[in-house]
Amino acid sequence: MNLPNKITLFRVILIPFFLIFFMIPGIPAGKWIAFVIFIVASLSDMVDGKIARKYNLVTDFGKFMDPLADKLLVCSAMIALIPGGRIMAWVVIIIIAREFTISGFRLIAADNGKVIAASMWGKVKTAVTMVMLVVLIANLGEDFPDAEKIIRIVELVLIYLSAVLTVVSLIDYLIKNKEVIATYK
Numbered sequence: 001m002n003l004p005n006k007i008t009l010f011r012v013i014l015i016p017f018f019l020i021f022f023m024i025p026g027i028p029a030g031k032w033i034a035f036v037i038f039i040v041a042s043l044s045d046m047v048d049g050k051i052a053r054k055y056n057l058v059t060d061f062g063k064f065m066d067p068l069a070d071k072l073l074v075c076s077a078m079i080a081l082i083p084g085g086r087i088m089a090w091v092v093i094i095i096i097a098r099e100f101t102i103s104g105f106r107l108i109a110a111d112n113g114k115v116i117a118a119s120m121w122g123k124v125k126t127a128v129t130m131v132m133l134v135v136l137i138a139n140l141g142e143d144f145p146d147a148e149k150i151i152r153i154v155e156l157v158l159i160y161l162s163a164v165l166t167v168v169s170l171i172d173y174l175i176k177n178k179e180v181i182a183t184y185k
Contacts, residue, residue: 001061002052002057002059002062003048003051003057004048004049004051004052004057004058004059004062004066005048005059005061005062005065007044007047007048007051008044008048008062008065008066008069009065009069010044011041011044011045011048011069011070011073012065012069012072012073014037014040014041014044014073015041015072015073015076017037018034018037018038018041018073018076018077018080019034019076019080021033021034021037022034022077022080022137023080023083031137031138031139034137035134035137035138038073038077038133038134038137039134041073042073042130042134045066045069045070045073048062048066049066067103071099071103074095074099074129074130074133075092075095075096075099077133077137078091078092078095078096078133079092081133081136081137086136086139086155087136087159088159091159091160091162091163094163094166094167095129095162095163095166098166098167098169098170101170102116102122102170102173105173105174105177105180105181108180108181109177109180112180112183114177114180116173116177116180119169119172119173119176121165121168121169121172121173122169122172122173124165124169125162125165125166125168125169128158128161128162128165129162129165129166131158132155132158132159132161132162135154135155135158136155136158136159141155
């Protein structure tokens, strides 16, 4: 259990705390505590990866758990945003479906000795999705009612951009790695 793996587990442990502070009404400053927890958890993803690569601490556990921790964090946040009407369920379904599809694709590729690296479109999708989640969690429209319409427009642009990039990155993965499906037995 090296440092990057501990950081990955720390990210997983933060998820229920994020959900508690975000979803349970009446907790003083709950939204902002959840906001900070989400940002810390998100940044921990970059930190564990950099440490693992820099110090050659990449492990099979990390290869499996790191992307799983990311998916758990992002999916938990998106699902938690649905009941308050912060994000549309169909967008969440598209994003989660893409994650399952790519994960399955990567398993098939790994079974055939191939590693599917993150593409430029996948990285852009991830960055936009994380920014979208931070903005939606902050819900600045409730704190700045005079700017609520503008803030909501920014939120909607980020939501639709994330959905579009999700589909584009999925198509990109499928096209670039079509031989994975062709060689699957």
